Amino acid sequence: MDEAPDTRQLLSTRIEQKQQAVRSYLGRERPRRNKLSNISVVGSALAAMLTAGPAFGGTGFTEALQGIFSLGDDSVVWRVLCLLAVLLSVAAALATNFANSHSLSDRVSAAETVNAQLEGLQDTLSFGHIAVDDALKLYQQYVAQVAFVDEVASR
Template sequence: MDESADTRQRLSHRIDQKQQALRSYIGRERPRRNKLSNISVVGSALAAMLTAGPAVGGTGFTEAIRGIFSLGDDSVVWRFLCLAAVILSVAAALATNFANSHALAEKVSAAETVNAQLEGLQVTLNFGHIAIDEALKLYQQYVAQVPFVDEVPVR
């Protein structure tokens, strides 16, 4: 293959473009992954706490809640606790399923890994410590791991 500076520069530019696309993807999807994960964990924990209160505290717990919120009878307390626990459990389940159905965590991790690999390739390429053929093969191997990352439009 052509080992000219122009060929090296074109591959370097291509690597830069892919890294820009990866950074854009990571910047968009990492917060989404984190939000879904947090909703799942917090929702599950709160649902467990809402059901643990009456289980551990018994009627004393429900009477205390009834007194704090000036509720008419214990059945209202139970209905509120059960409804809140159901809502939080459903929110946690939905968040978990949305994250898993799109394999969001795995995709973000793959994008982060490929971005780091491309950074190393870029440095090696810029210092001339790799043949263009080998650099191109590595580039193709790396980007093949992230087919879900679209190219960033050239402006």
């Protein structure tokens, strides 16, 4: 391949464009991954807590809640606790499945890795410590790992 400065610059520009696309992807998907993970963990924990009271406290627990909330029947306490536990469990299961069905965590990790690799490649290329042919091969290897990342439209 041509070692001319314009060839090196062209590859450098491509690297920058891919980095921009990867950073844009990470900016969208990291918060989504974190939100789904938090919903899953918090929903599961709260569902467990809602069922732990009656499980450990028995009728004394439900009667105490009945008195606190001035309910006529302790079965209302059971129904409300069970309904809330079911809703939280469903939310946690959905969040987990949405994250897993799209391999969100794996994709975000791959994008983070490629972003770091492209940054290193860009630095190496900029300082002339790598031949353009070698840099192009590395670039192709790196971007193949994030084929799911769409290019950012030029502004």
